[in-house]
Each structure stands twice: as C-alpha cells, then as structure tokens.
Amino acid sequence: MENKLFELAAARRSIRRYIGEPIDREILDEIMKVALTAPCSFGHRPVEFVIVENPETIEKLADCKSLGGSQIIGAGAVIVVMVKLDRGEFWIEDGAIASSYILLAAEQYGLGACWVHIRNRTGRKKSSDEEIRDLLGVPDGYAVLNLIALGGKGEDKPGYTESDYDYGKVHYEMY
Numbered sequence: 001m002e003n004k005l006f007e008l009a010a011a012r013r014s015i016r017r018y019i020g021e022p023i024d025r026e027i028l029d030e031i032m033k034v035a036l037t038a039p040c041s042f043g044h045r046p047v048e049f050v051i052v053e054n055p056e057t058i059e060k061l062a063d064c065k066s067l068g069g070s071q072i073i074g075a076g077a078v079i080v081v082m083v084k085l086d087r088g089e090f091w092i093e094d095g096a097i098a099s100s101y102i103l104l105a106a107e108q109y110g111l112g113a114c115w116v117h118i119r120n121r122t123g124r125k126k127s128s129d130e131e132i133r134d135l136l137g138v139p140d141g142y143a144v145l146n147l148i149a150l151g152g153k154g155e156d157k158p159g160y161t162e163s164d165y166d167y168g169k170v171h172y173e174m175y
C-alpha cells in the first residue's frame, strides 16, 4: 500500500551539520504553513515562531544554551518554537506537535533539521529560555520549548528501514 507520509517519516533523520547556505524564503513559508496546521489544545493556537536567519543572531542563540548550543551555527535558519502560556496546561505538547510537523516538512523539501532542546536548559547567566526571550524581544507570558535548526544537509544519514521498527511496541486491545 502506498504510504507517502511513512516514506517521508522514514527518511527523516536528525541532521546536525549544514552546508551553510540560506534557505529560500518560499520554502520556509511552506514549512511554516505546515506547522500552523498542527493540532493544539483547546484549538487556541498558542504556538508562535521566530525564524532567525542572520548568522550573527544564530551565534547569539547558540550561546543561550551553554551545552550543545553550538551545533546550530552554520544552519541556514533557526526556528525558535515558543508557546503562549495563558492556558498553559498543554504548552509542551502543543509546541512538540508543531515541531514534529516542521521536522517532517523540512524533509519534504530535502532540508536537514534537528530539534535542539531549550526547556529546562541553562544559558550563560540565566535559563536558556530567558536568555532567548531577552535576545529576541519576546513578550512576557511565553516559554521557549526548543529550536529547530534547518539547512542544506551537510551530512548523510540513512533513513529508517523495516529492520529499525520494533512492532512489539504496538499493542492492540490489551498490553
């Protein structure tokens, strides 16, 4: 049975090295359209994004995560995923689902992408979340969940194949 979404999902891997070129704005817009269709709690669309393309700002963003931030340097764009906390119960889920959509959409355009975690991570002086909100002028009432680094693939990684799936994790009716 043809399953295009499965093919896309199996091809997607976390790519942490990029060719260092900008990404077409048209492609970024297409990716963000996908992100904006993600399901969300109460249907109140709490997830917002700041897309950073300026290499100097990307370096500053990298500095907001004291361990493991530098991997975003060289990305063509970094999408900062933030969630409005006014109906906060499901903010992590809301941000994570939108992020997953971005990761799949990036693969559709042949771009490499990687989730870089921010929640509960530390920056140089404050939490990574606070440092990023200061850097980008994000108003109070939002939390940054993660970054998604995007760029032309600078490393080759094989997609997943049948032997990588553990169907034993799928249970019908009873565990």
Ligand SMILES: Cc1cc2nc3c(=O)[nH]c(=O)nc-3n(C[C@H](O)[C@H](O)[C@H](O)COP(=O)(O)O)c2cc1C
Pocket (backbone or CB within 6 Å): 012, 013, 014, 015, 016, 068, 071, 114, 115, 116, 117, 118
């Ligand atoms: C919640 C979450 C946090 C992650 N944090 C990071 C991170 O901070 N840095 C990183 O390089 N990868 C991060 N990743 C990517 C995972 O390491 C990666 O998805 C996993 O190893 C599986 O590899 P794959 O994406 O190639 O299938 C994160 C992924 C998730 C879902």
